[in-house]
Amino acid sequence: MKNTHSQIHKFYLNQHYIVLDVASESLFSVDKMTYDILDDYHEKPDSAVIEKWQDIYSKSEIEEVLEELHALEDQNMLYAPDNYDPMEYKNYDLIKSMCLNVAHDCNLRCKYCFASQGDFNSKREVMPYEVGKKALDFLVAQSKNRHNLEVDFFGGEPMMNFDVVKRLVTYGRSLEEPNNKKFKFTMTTNGMLLNDENMKWIDENMGNVVLSLDGRKAVNDRMRPTVSGKGSYDIIFNHIKKMCDIREASGGEYYVRGTYTKNNLDFGRDVEDLARQGFKSISVEPVVTDASKPYAILEEDVDAIKKEYDRLAIAYLNQEDEGLDYLFYHFMVDLNGGPCVYKRLSGCGAGRDYVAVTPKGNIYPCHQFVGQPEFIMGNVDEGITKPEIKDQFMEAGLLSKPSCRDCWCRYFCGGGCHANAWNFNHTVMKPYEVSCEIERRRVENALMIKIVQDERANAD
Numbered sequence: 001m002k003n004t005h006s007q008i009h010k011f012y013l014n015q016h017y018i019v020l021d022v023a024s025e026s027l028f029s030v031d032k033m034t035y036d037i038l039d040d041y042h043e044k045p046d047s048a049v050i051e052k053w054q055d056i057y058s059k060s061e062i063e064e065v066l067e068e069l070h071a072l073e074d075q076n077m078l079y080a081p082d083n084y085d086p087m088e089y090k091n092y093d094l095i096k097s098m099c100l101n102v103a104h105d106c107n108l109r110c111k112y113c114f115a116s117q118g119d120f121n122s123k124r125e126v127m128p129y130e131v132g133k134k135a136l137d138f139l140v141a142q143s144k145n146r147h148n149l150e151v152d153f154f155g156g157e158p159m160m161n162f163d164v165v166k167r168l169v170t171y172g173r174s175l176e177e178p179n180n181k182k183f184k185f186t187m188t189t190n191g192m193l194l195n196d197e198n199m200k201w202i203d204e205n206m207g208n209v210v211l212s213l214d215g216r217k218a219v220n221d222r223m224r225p226t227v228s229g230k231g232s233y234d235i236i237f238n239h240i241k242k243m244c245d246i247r248e249a250s251g252g253e254y255y256v257r258g259t260y261t262k263n264n265l266d267f268g269r270d271v272e273d274l275a276r277q278g279f280k281s282i283s284v285e286p287v288v289t290d291a292s293k294p295y296a297i298l299e300e301d302v303d304a305i306k307k308e309y310d311r312l313a314i315a316y317l318n319q320e321d322e323g324l325d326y327l328f329y330h331f332m333v334d335l336n337g338g339p340c341v342y343k344r345l346s347g348c349g350a351g352r353d354y355v356a357v358t359p360k361g362n363i364y365p366c367h368q369f370v371g372q373p374e375f376i377m378g379n380v381d382e383g384i385t386k387p388e389i390k391d392q393f394m395e396a397g398l399l400s401k402p403s404c405r406d407c408w409c410r411y412f413c414g415g416g417c418h419a420n421a422w423n424f425n426h427t428v429m430k431p432y433e434v435s436c437e438i439e440r441r442r443v444e445n446a447l448m449i450k451i452v453q454d455e456r457a458n459a460d
Contacts (some may be wrong), residue, residue, distance in 0.1 A: 006079040009408035010038055013448045014314060020447060022408050024080035025335045026072075029451045033057050034065050041069055042079055084399065095142035097150035097349065099356040099367045100135055102127040102165055106156040107192045108232055110224045112261055112287045112295055126161040127359035132168040134380035135357040140179050142383075152186040152210075154356075154367055159193040169205050186210065188257075190224075192232070194239035203246050207253060211240045214258040215270020215284065222263060223295070237277075244279055255329060258284040261295035265304045268312030275319065275326040283329035286438060288368060288420050299434055306441040313445035317452055333412070333446045350418050351377070351393025365393055368419030393418065396428040403430060409440045 007022040017035035019028045030038075036056075040049045050062050072078035105124040106113075136151070143149055151172065153165050165187070172183045184207035191211055194202075202209060213236065214220040221231025240256065247254040256279045260267035267284050274282050286305070289296050297305070315322070316331055348354065351365030358370055361380040369375040378385040398404050398415040416431035416439065424432040 006081050007406070007408060008038065008042075008079060010035060011444055013310070013444055014317075014452070016448055016451055018444075018447060018451060019078075020408065021078050021080050022411065023082040024077055025411070026077040026080070027335055027447060027450065029455070033061060034069070037062065037065055038069070041066070094144040094146055095139060095353050095355055096146045096148070097152075097354045098135065098139050099152045099154045099354070100127065100132060100158075100168070101154050101156065101356060101358050101367065101370060102132065102158045102168075103156035103161045104359050105160050106190070107160065107227060108157070108190050108224055109227055109229075112223055112259060112289055112293070125359045127164060127357075129164050129167050131357075131359060131361045131380060132164060133171055134361060136168065136172050136175060138357075138363075138380050138383065140175055140181055143181065147180060148182050148184065150184045150186065150207075152188055154188050157190055157192065158187060159189050159198070162193070162198060166201065166205075184208070188212070190232070191236040191240040191243065192226075194243055199243050199246055202243070203250050203252055209243060209247060209252070209254040211243060211254065211256050212258070213237070213240055213256050213274065214260070215264070215267070216273045219264045219270055220258075223259070223261065241277065241279075248280060253281070255281045255283045258282075259287050260284055261287045262297055262301055263295055265301055266308055267305075268308045268315065271312060271328060272315060272322075272324070275324045276322075280326050281329070282326055285330070286435070288417060288423070290423050297434060297438075302434055302437050305438055309438075309441050309445050313449055317449060330442050331446045331449050333443070333450055335450070348414060348417070351390055351396075365389065366419065368417070369422075393428060401429055401431065403433075403436075407436070407440075409436070409443050412443045413439045 008019055009022060010017070010019045012018070012035070017030050017032055019030055019035070019038065020026070033053075037049060037053060040052060044052075046063075046066050049066065050059055053062055069078060103126045105126060139149060139151070153168075155161075158165055169183075169185055172185065176182055185205060186208040187202055187206045188210040189212070191213070212224075213233075214224060217231070217233040220233045224232045226232050226235065244254055244256065246252075256274055258267075258270055258274070260270065264270060271282055271284050274284075286297050287295060291298060312328075313331065316328055319326065348366070350369075354366060355377065356364045356367040356370055357380060358364070362370075363377045363379055363384065364370045364372075364375050365377065375389060376386065377389045384390060396415070396418065398410055401415055404410045404415050413436070416435055418428045420432040420435050421428050421430055424434075
């Protein structure tokens with residue numbers, strides 16, 4: 001049965017009345033009269049709309065607005081039918097991306113680390129080359145006719161097993177031509193072990209580099225100490241900055257990625273601090289953790305977080321006034337060439353087209369579930385041995401979740417983080433509402449920014 005529900009979302013932000021058509025992703029900045037009339041447009045006949053509003057707006061103006069709204073609806077740009085089949089993504093039965101946990105060890109002791117400070121609640125170990133080879137073979141086999149594949153070298157700290165990373169990249173490249181594949185490799189690193197030699201190799205071989213830094217020195221050092229308990233900022237900052245400068249020069253992708261917690265609900269200041277340090281691509285995201293942790297983000301924190309996104313969005317629009325030039329990942333939306341139907345319905349793809357592999361070769365739905373035995377899907381020797389776990393994630397598609405079905409933000413978030421859902425609700429079928437509230441405001445600000453940027457471009 002298809003979902004034919006049509007829906008708009010309207011909101012007021014930064015002195016803009018904004019309307020989004022959910023299914024078509026058509027975005028409009030409208031006047032207040034149109035904004036008001038939309039409350040009744042789809043629920044009442046035109047005559048009733050005119051009767052309700054003619055004491056406030058002139059009849060001729062109301063009729064003109066209604067005519068424009070009807071024209072947009074006829075073009076499927078307003079109240080467009082949502083014809084996505086909730087089961088459509090289930091036909092996409094392949095694996096195209098993998099997180100290779102090449103090191104269950106770390107040279108930092110980050111307090112919020114979901115990996116239990118690098119060891120994933122197990123003994124500290126690194127991935128043998130042979131396990132990594134089998135993981136890449138598994139990915140190639142499971143990707144079927146998919147050409148482009150993605151592999152993220154992850155940990156712990158993957159550079160603690162750097163020789164194996166290099167050998168696996170070489171092996172991956174050897175698989176490309178015979179199997180009609182193309183690997184995009186990514187490195188996620190805390191920067192502790194970066195040096196001139198390995199930075200050159202990373203720049204030449206990694207499609208993307210994600211570098212962990214939480215922003216201001218005090219914020220970073222509070223949550224990201226070294227093994228000795230001292231702050232890491234002074235050690236890693238210059239390494240990360242140099243790596244980013246190299247990527248800027250070569251045109252390579254990178255992100256400086258931070259995590260914010262209850263301790264820094266003014267996280268926008270960390271984004272701006274990173275921008276002032278010269279970083280051009282920044283991502284700062286809320287912590288994923290258990291509610292019992294003192295730094296966990298809870299319902300009581302949501303209002304402050306929303307206000308901070310609102311403040312940051314205005315600052316982001318006016319960054320040139322501060323002499324800044326940066327992209328904030330969460331304020332970037334593509335309404336023209338956005339996600340395909342499968343991506344819209346399946347979200348992150350955890351447990352479906354994306355898996356994580358541990359040093360022992362165990363396969364999990366994603367890196368956030370590693371260390372939880374009940375989520376071991378199989379191993380690189382035998383493949384998927386517990387298809388019921390994959391089925392569990394296949395069932396957790398966007399339109400199968402009751403709380404997502406009528407949410408206007410569903411096609412931007414894809415149903416949210418399964419790990420957060422599991423941590424807080426003990427099911428992947430019910431997203432964590434606090435995360436949803438944050439995401440909705442984040443997307444509203446991203447849409448507002450696009451409206452303003454388009455207005456500025458048209459004015460030039």
